[in-house]
Amino acid sequence: MNAPVGKSFVARDGLEIAYLEWGTPSDRPTLVFVHATGFCKEVSVPVVDDVLRLHGPHHVVAIDQRGHGDSAVAQPPFDWWDVGGDIVELGRDWSRAVGVGHSAGGAALLLAELAEPGLFASLVLVEPIVFPPPYGRYPDNPMAAAARRRRRRFASREAAYQHWFAKPAFSAWQQRAMDAYVAGGLEPDGDSYVLKCTPEAEAEFFTAATDHRAWDRLGEIEVASTVVAGEHSTTHREPFLGELTGRMPMAESVVVPGTGHMVWMERPEVIAEIVASTLGRLG
Numbered sequence: 001m002n003a004p005v006g007k008s009f010v011a012r013d014g015l016e017i018a019y020l021e022w023g024t025p026s027d028r029p030t031l032v033f034v035h036a037t038g039f040c041k042e043v044s045v046p047v048v049d050d051v052l053r054l055h056g057p058h059h060v061v062a063i064d065q066r067g068h069g070d071s072a073v074a075q076p077p078f079d080w081w082d083v084g085g086d087i088v089e090l091g092r093d094w095s096r097a098v099g100v101g102h103s104a105g106g107a108a109l110l111l112a113e114l115a116e117p118g119l120f121a122s123l124v125l126v127e128p129i130v131f132p133p134p135y136g137r138y139p140d141n142p143m144a145a146a147a148r149r150r151r152r153r154f155a156s157r158e159a160a161y162q163h164w165f166a167k168p169a170f171s172a173w174q175q176r177a178m179d180a181y182v183a184g185g186l187e188p189d190g191d192s193y194v195l196k197c198t199p200e201a202e203a204e205f206f207t208a209a210t211d212h213r214a215w216d217r218l219g220e221i222e223v224a225s226t227v228v229a230g231e232h233s234t235t236h237r238e239p240f241l242g243e244l245t246g247r248m249p250m251a252e253s254v255v256v257p258g259t260g261h262m263v264w265m266e267r268p269e270v271i272a273e274i275v276a277s278t279l280g281r282l283g
Contacts, residue, residue, distance in 0.1 A: 004045070004062070011066070011086045018070035019090065022048065022060040029096040029121060029282055031275070032087065033062040034105030036264070037129075037209075038147065038202045040069035042184025043265060046176045047100070050272030055279050063090065065108065067201040069184055077137065078204045080104065080212040084111025088119060096121040096282060100275055102264040104129050104205065110214050113221055122278050123225040126264050126271060127236050130214045130244065137211050144206035150199040153192050157182050160193060169262060177265035218247035224281070225251040226274060230259035230266070 004020035011017050020041050031051065033044035044062040052058065064071040065083050074082065087108060091097060099109035099120045106128025113120050138144070154160040161182050164170045170178065186193040227245045229236035236244070245253040254274060259266045 002057070004048075004060075006070075008070070009090055012089055013074070013082070015066055015072040015074055015086075017063060017066060017072070017086050017090070019061050019063040020045070022052070023057055025059045025093065025095065027095070028058050029098050029279060030091075030094045031058050031060040032091065032094070032097055032099045032109070032120075033060070034065065034083075034087070034099070034101040034108050035062075035068070036103030036105055037065075037205045038068070038197055039181060040064055040184040040196065042069070042180040043177060044100075045180045046174065046268035047264065047271045047275070050269045051275045054272055054276040058279075061090065063087070065104070067205065068197045070196065073198075073201055076204045078208045080107060080205075080208055081111050081115070083108040084115050087112035088116045091116075091119055094119070098122045098124065098275065098278055098282070100124045100126075100271070101128065102126040103261065104209070106130075107212065107214060110218070110221060111212060113223065114214065114217055117220070117222070120223050121282060122223055123221070124228065124271070124275050124278055125225060126228040127230065127233060127261050128227065128244075129209055129235075130218065131210060132215045135210055135213050137207050139203070139207045141206060141209075143209070144203040147202035147206055148199050150195070150202065152195045152199055153189070154186070154194075155192055157186060157193060160186055172260070173262065173265040174268060177268060181265075215247070218244070219249065221248045221251070223250060224278070226278060227251055227253045228263065228271065228274060229253065229255050230261055230263040231255055231257045232260045235261055
């Protein structure tokens with residue numbers, strides 16, 4: 001299995017956007033992975049590894065959303081449509097692309113497809129952050145407030161690992177997912193390590209989470225889509241999951257038993273199986 005190569009490109013507004021790339025474009029579909037708010041491209045690696053094991057070589061791209069990982073940070077206020085635009089810019093030469101996104105990453109893929117219809121042949125959307133009104137920017141919402149309180153500095157990568165693994169949101173992660181986040185989400189700063197995605201940037205992303213209004217345009221998503229939710233999700237429970245899926249003309253839903261919103265990191269092999277099934281249908 002080929003190791004990923006780190007690359008970057010300049011988005012339309014001058015920001016450098018980082019990504020990992022496996023392989024080169026071919027007649028097989030390109031796979032495009034987009035992480036959730038606060039994380040980084042490396043958390044896609046366990047899913048990518050499992051997809052390539054199940055379905056053989058593919059051209060794969062896993063991006064760092066702007067303000068995350070090794071990508072540049074825009075000046076606030078942030079707009080999730082800009083992340084969708086970054087995906088469009090990177091994907092000019094893709095053929096039969098399959099987008100695979102978690103949380104905000106799922107929303108970004110929808111925004112990219114709305115901005116450039118036909119960019120994707122299929123979508124796998126894991127707990128996408130697309131909700132009905134009221135719309136707007138909410139700087140004091142609970143997720144933004146929690147992000148501002150995040151610890152940003154650690155004495156070592158091991159200290160970060162222990163700190164996160166003790167938190168309920170991280171406790172069910174597979175070790176390889178946590179290892180990937182520790183490797184990609186931190187950078188050296190003097191004799192310690194700091195978060196690449198600052199608490200302020202993460203909070204700004206959460207502030208804008210209900211402002212993109214994609215809910216009203218889901219009927220325009222005319223590609224086969226699978227919406228994945230964790231059984232114990234706090235955001236994508238029935239009947240909401242059915243309502244969300246029902247707004248897209250070619251969508252189905254899958255519920256992963258025993259998981260929550262962090263299903264991407266808790267059961268990467270299951271996400272990979274869903275992606276492999278999607279690829280099988282594309283031929």
